[in-house]
Every structure is written in structure tokens, then in C-alpha cells.
Amino acid sequence: MKGPLEAALDAAEIALSGVVRDGGEQARRRLAALDAALLAALRRAEGAAEGTRAAARRRELAGYAFYRRGLLKRLLARGARPGPETLRALFAGSGSDRLILLVTHACQLRCSYCRVRKYGAAMTPETAAAGARWLMGSLRDDVELQFFGGEPLLALGVVKGVVSLAERSAADAGKRVRFLLTTNGLALDDAAAAYLAEKRVGVEISCDGTMSAQDSQRPTARGGGSWALLRAGLERLRAAGVAYQVISVVLPEDAARAHERLEALAALGHRRIQLNYALGRRWTPGQSEALRGSLARAAESARRLGVEFVNATSRRREPVVLNSELTVDCDGTVFRETGVCLEEDFAAMKERFRVADVRRAGLFESYGATPFDNLALLAGAYGEGPLRGALLSNLELGMSFAGAGR
Numbered sequence: 001m002k003g004p005l006e007a008a009l010d011a012a013e014i015a016l017s018g019v020v021r022d023g024g025e026q027a028r029r030r031l032a033a034l035d036a037a038l039l040a041a042l043r044r045a046e047g048a049a050e051g052t053r054a055a056a057r058r059r060e061l062a063g064y065a066f067y068r069r070g071l072l073k074r075l076l077a078r079g080a081r082p083g084p085e086t087l088r089a090l091f092a093g094s095g096s097d098r099l100i101l102l103v104t105h106a107c108q109l110r111c112s113y114c115r116v117r118k119y120g121a122a123m124t125p126e127t128a129a130a131g132a133r134w135l136m137g138s139l140r141d142d143v144e145l146q147f148f149g150g151e152p153l154l155a156l157g158v159v160k161g162v163v164s165l166a167e168r169s170a171a172d173a174g175k176r177v178r179f180l181l182t183t184n185g186l187a188l189d190d191a192a193a194a195y196l197a198e199k200r201v202g203v204e205i206s207c208d209g210t211m212s213a214q215d216s217q218r219p220t221a222r223g224g225g226s227w228a229l230l231r232a233g234l235e236r237l238r239a240a241g242v243a244y245q246v247i248s249v250v251l252p253e254d255a256a257r258a259h260e261r262l263e264a265l266a267a268l269g270h271r272r273i274q275l276n277y278a279l280g281r282r283w284t285p286g287q288s289e290a291l292r293g294s295l296a297r298a299a300e301s302a303r304r305l306g307v308e309f310v311n312a313t314s315r316r317r318e319p320v321v322l323n324s325e326l327t328v329d330c331d332g333t334v335f336r337e338t339g340v341c342l343e344e345d346f347a348a349m350k351e352r353f354r355v356a357d358v359r360r361a362g363l364f365e366s367y368g369a370t371p372f373d374n375l376a377l378l379a380g381a382y383g384e385g386p387l388r389g390a391l392l393s394n395l396e397l398g399m400s401f402a403g404a405g406r
């Protein structure tokens, strides 16, 4: 007899066959319920004490990872020819509307906590164009391209070429495309700021708060401070009218003082502020509790000071550790997780997260991942290593912000 998960999978397959009748409503509901059941079961299994039963359960659940691709194969094997509506119903609940282009690995800074591999690689215009075309072939009407690095302004020519191409493609396809650029702010001259304003490129800018924090934690490659350069860049952004937000990472040891960080950033004139908890670090229950308290105080401070606390308003999906953006590395390889492209620690695991070559990738949506898929992938990669504790603590912290805690 089939277990409940297998039965739910069969029911989802049947519902997908009825998309023409009901617009995919039932299929979406069944798939969402199956996603939730799988994630809950895997969280329980990952949290269970080690033993052969727990290991067997984890293996069984891991077999469901990326089950949507399996469902598509089952439909095709039955001779079905799924149209766009069926594919939308199948993949709508997985993946993201955002594609990240990692346009360069070069950076002018050497931040103390940074584990990004820095070298001179930059994306070619052809590879960047392939990324934009891939995203534009999506089934979604609204999509987003994010430029990331290293420092993406060091490859501004590539960024400009992709923005022009994506604008034209979106107009032809009847889509809306948004642009987002994540920068350290040092290369923001007047021309770059004017360009970002003209093209309505949203900007995320990293800032550690006070001058002393910025200069000590984010020195330049030559060992100098970066505060003055950053401040000049920020002034140019404001003068040009670019919509930007500052992002600041809170470490576990600073958990109780997150609201002070927001207040310091507001005092510097920033109007949109996002505080990210550090991923890849283990958060104790006490630190997690302290963070929840200080973020609640940060929200109050934001209201009082008239600034936007982006954590409370953005589309940032918790738990962040299970987010599912796809990233195109400089050489055109698509990965499931930005950190894998970036961080030295993960170099040996890159193969597990590799998805495709952007020049030969199939339907964008078919590479989507649910939080369950990502947990299965991450647990398989980090399950036996020292990062396991950090992963599980990041997961539980994020789930508590998602309002889906235990």
C-alpha cells in the first residue's frame, strides 16, 4: 500500500491532468500541501536523534527532492503534452522570479568576514546575454535580474549591455523586468549613479554602520579605510535619486543590539534599512531569542524615526537559508545557491549545486526549487559536516520569522 506522500504525489499528477478544466487551482493546492508536508517531515527527521531509523527516513524523504521534475517526466511518459498552463501550475510554487548574474569575482575590499573567492574573472557580454534570454523565456510575466559580485560596478559595461537587452526582450515578450544591483558603493561615480537612476535599477548597498566599524571591518585591498569612499558614493546615489537600501549583517554575538544598528544607520540618513542575520554561523537559542527581541525593537525604532525597516516590508522569504534563486557564475555555470559560487568553504561541494550551463539550459521554471528541495540538498551536502549545526540553527531561526515555527 502506498504511503501518504506517494498518494499525495499521485493525486497531484491527476490534478495536473485537469488543469484545462479548473485553471490549475486544484493542482496548485495539492502541490503546496505536499511541499508543506515534505518540509515538515524533513525538519522533524533532521532534528531527530541520530540512528538508523532517522537516517533511513532522511534518505526516504531525500528521494522526493525536486519531485516536480519527476512529475513532469511522468506526464510526458503517459503521452501528455503539457502546455504553459500545466507547466505554470506545476512549477508556480517552486523557484523564484529572480535570476542572479555574478558578473565579476573582483572586489576592491577585503572585508574581515568575507569568504568570497576574489580573482579577476568577469562575465563576458555573451554569457550575460544568455542569462537574460534564459530569464526572458520564463513563464512568468514579472521577472527580476540581480547583478552581484565581487563588485558588479567593476563590470558596469556588462551590466549596461544586459539591461538594454533585457528591456528590449521584455517589451517584445510583454513582460515586466526589474533590476537590482548589490554593491559595496566604492565605484559609484556620478556617471554610474545617473545610469542607475535612469534605468531604475534598485540598489542594495552594504554598510556596517559607523565610520569605525566600516573602516575596521571593510578595509580596501590596500589596507585603507573605505568609509570616505562609501559616503561619497552614497551621496551620489541620493543626489541622483536612486532607490537604494542599506543592508547590514548582524552576527550572533551582536544579536541583542540589532536595533542600535538600525538607529545608527538611520542617523546616517539612510531611509530604507535591512538587517540580515548571519548565515553559516550557529545561533544558540539564547542568541535567536535576543535577535527576535532586538528586531522587534528595530521595527519600533523605524516607525519612530520614519524610516523603512525592509525586513518588515520586503519580499524576503524566510527561512532565507532555503531561498531558491538561481545564480549564473562568470563562466556561465548555473548554481542553486549564491554562496556556492562565492565562498571558499563550499568549493568542494560546488558540483552538488550545479544546475546547468546557462547557454544550454531548458525552461527556466523547471530548475526551480522549493524550501523542501533546498533543505534536502543542503542537508545532503552539510549533513555530516561541521556546517550541519549552523544550517539547522539558520533554518529554525528563519522558520520562526516566517511564523511557521514549531
Ligand code: SF4
Pocket (backbone or CB within 6 Å): 107, 108, 109, 110, 111, 114, 115, 116, 149, 150, 151, 184, 218
Ligand atoms: S564587498 Fe562583498 S565581496 Fe567585497 S570583500 Fe566585502 S563582502 Fe567580500
